[in-house]
Amino acid sequence: MSKIARQHSAHLPPDTRRTNFMEVVCGYTEAEALTESGRCLQCKEPLCSVGCPVRINIKGFINFVSKKDYKGAYKTITEANLFPSICGRVCPQERQCEAGCILGKKQQPVAIGLLERFVGDMAQQHNWQETRPIDLIGPTSKRAAIIGSGPAGLACAYDLAKAGVTVVVFEALHLPGGVLTYGIPQFRLPKERVFREIENLTRLGVTIETNRVIGKIHTIEDLMGRLSFDVVFIGTGAGYPRNLGIKGDSLNGVMSANEFLTRVNLMRGFDFPRYATPVGIGKNVAVIGCGNTAIDSARTSLRLGPDNVYIVYRRTLEESPARKEEIRHAIEEGVQFICLTTAKEIIPDNEGWVKAMNCVQKDETGSSEILLNVDTVIYALGTMANPIIARTTPELTTDKANYVETNGESLMTSMPGVFAGGDITRSGGTFTTVIHAMSTGRRAAKGMLEYLESN
Numbered sequence: 385m386s387k388i389a390r391q392h393s394a395h396l397p398p399d400t401r402r403t404n405f406m407e408v409v410c411g412y413t414e415a416e417a418l419t420e421s422g423r424c425l426q427c428k429e430p431l432c433s434v435g436c437p438v439r440i441n442i443k444g445f446i447n448f449v450s451k452k453d454y455k456g457a458y459k460t461i462t463e464a465n466l467f468p469s470i471c472g473r474v475c476p477q478e479r480q481c482e483a484g485c486i487l488g489k490k491q492q493p494v495a496i497g498l499l500e501r502f503v504g505d506m507a508q509q510h511n512w513q514e515t516r517p518i519d520l521i522g523p524t525s526k527r528a529a530i531i532g533s534g535p536a537g538l539a540c541a542y543d544l545a546k547a548g549v550t551v552v553v554f555e556a557l558h559l560p561g562g563v564l565t566y567g568i569p570q571f572r573l574p575k576e577r578v579f580r581e582i583e584n585l586t587r588l589g590v591t592i593e594t595n596r597v598i599g600k601i602h603t604i605e606d607l608m609g610r611l612s613f614d615v616v617f618i619g620t621g622a623g624y625p626r627n628l629g630i631k632g633d634s635l636n637g638v639m640s641a642n643e644f645l646t647r648v649n650l651m652r653g654f655d656f657p658r659y660a661t662p663v664g665i666g667k668n669v670a671v672i673g674c675g676n677t678a679i680d681s682a683r684t685s686l687r688l689g690p691d692n693v694y695i696v697y698r699r700t701l702e703e704s705p706a707r708k709e710e711i712r713h714a715i716e717e718g719v720q721f722i723c724l725t726t727a728k729e730i731i732p733d734n735e736g737w738v739k740a741m742n743c744v745q746k747d748e749t750g751s752s753e754i755l756l757n758v759d760t761v762i763y764a765l766g767t768m769a770n771p772i773i774a775r776t777t778p779e780l781t782t783d784k785a786n787y788v789e790t791n792g793e794s795l796m797t798s799m800p801g802v803f804a805g806g807d808i809t810r811s812g813g814t815f816t817t818v819i820h821a822m823s824t825g826r827r828a829a830k831g832m833l834e835y836l837e838s839n
């Protein structure tokens with residue numbers, strides 16, 4: 385067992401951070417990282433890696449950190465994961481690698497996420513880049529099209545590029561990264577970090593074409609036919625909004641979390657008049673739901689300056705699927721949680737804007753009605769598959785909700801040579817994460833390489 389306590393990273397104080405979009409968790413100093421790495425037991429049979437969906441050699445990279453060989457640590461991580469700066473920040477380590485840490489049985493587990501982030505940030509600072517196996521192998525004549533530049537598509541692109549395949553990523557939005565760019569807010573995942581990690585991919589020779597909506601400008605049939613791609617990966621995520629279906633759903637001032645977060649993160653709606661795309665949210669905001677998306681929406685709303693931000697959730701806080709750390713941060717910043725409460729009706733003013741929301745709250749004695757005076761209601765109820773690809777690709781088998789169906793380990797779809805992964809498949813169940821999306825992207829890449837070899 386370790387005599388040293390887990391090293392905590394500095395955080396911005398709540399009063400400072402709720403007024404701006406600066407990153408909340410500061411990350412380890414070198415001294416903290418070294419001390420923390422010394423806590424690792426270097427187990428003979430480590431369970432941390434088993435908990436990691438992409439199977440990073442965690443014990444190996446921490447050993448390098450403890451010897452101050454940070455480049456060695458970076459190389460070890462990037463054998464499995466090109467994005468340590470991202471995953472170190474957003475992975476739910478407490479449910480994955482850190483949940484397996486043997487030290488964690490008796491005391492706090494090794495802070496694997498913070499160490500991974502430290503190594504990833506150090507690599508960015510010193511401009512270490514991925515080695516270029518393409519130079520060694522030489523590009524093959526094979527071509528892969530990746531639809532969507534979220535973590536699933538990027539991880540798939542990474543493994544294909546490393547094997548020498550020519551890879552083109554088609555992204556619908558004007559910036560790459562998927563939820564990493566348009567969903568997760570700056571104060572949790574600075575966009576500069578995301579773009580630096582993506583740069584590594586383009587250095588490997590991957591081309592990213594933005595503003596390309598597949599299903600509109602090209603169909604999958606075009607990609608495989610006219611545009612001569614040998615294989616295709618669908619990684620379009622599940623960004624389609626979901627409504628509650630209550631009275632007042634379509635009033636002015638009701639929006640989906642994805643729309644709200646995209647307007648702030650991607651279109652810089654908080655920076656009016658420098659950016660001509662303001663997001664007016666009024667004085668009181670209610671966010672419905674309590675997953676990661678809801679917490680991000682509430683904390684983002686708070687930074688736009690209203691008097692009150694409520695999270696209205698039908699279950700207890702303990703049942704929330706969001707990361708505990710994020711809930712704690714939200715409470716510290718002043719988000720108000722109204723649990724065991726269901727929204728029943730959104731009430732308009734005379735001009736069709738939201739004025740209030742009627743809810744039913746349950747407790748041990750029964751249920752009672754509460755009226756919340758709000759100007760904005762944000763739905764963060766989970767998302768759904770966008771139907772655009774399914775509608776334009778009749779040969780592709782999808783389920784009733786437009787999620788793409790895949791077969792077995794290779795993740796090939798009903799169309800030969802077309803694979804899928806990430807949130808557009810149901811592989812993550814109800815618990816979808818960045819690292820899970822990446823692991824399916826990698827799995828599909830393996831299937832695609834096998835397919836290319838035999839066809």
Ligand SMILES: Cc1cc2nc3c(=O)[nH]c(=O)nc-3n(C[C@H](O)[C@H](O)[C@H](O)COP(=O)(O)OP(=O)(O)OC[C@H]3O[C@@H](n4cnc5c(N)ncnc54)[C@H](O)[C@@H]3O)c2cc1C
Pocket residue numbers: 474475476531532533534535536537554555556557560561562563564567568596597598599619620621622623645676677678680770772773805806807808816817818819821
């Ligand atoms: C607000 C929010 C916060 C989250 N926080 C966390 C967290 O802290 N930790 C965590 O592990 N997970 C978190 N998640 C979940 C995680 O981000 C997702 O599970 C993950 O991003 C899914 O990756 P993906 O590549 O499948 O899809 P996405 O990230 O959704 O990327 C899909 C990409 O495909 C593009 N696209 C869609 N259709 C087309 C088309 N027809 N043509 C071309 N491009 C297209 C989209 O524009 C998008 O860029 C969060 C999700 C949200 C919404």
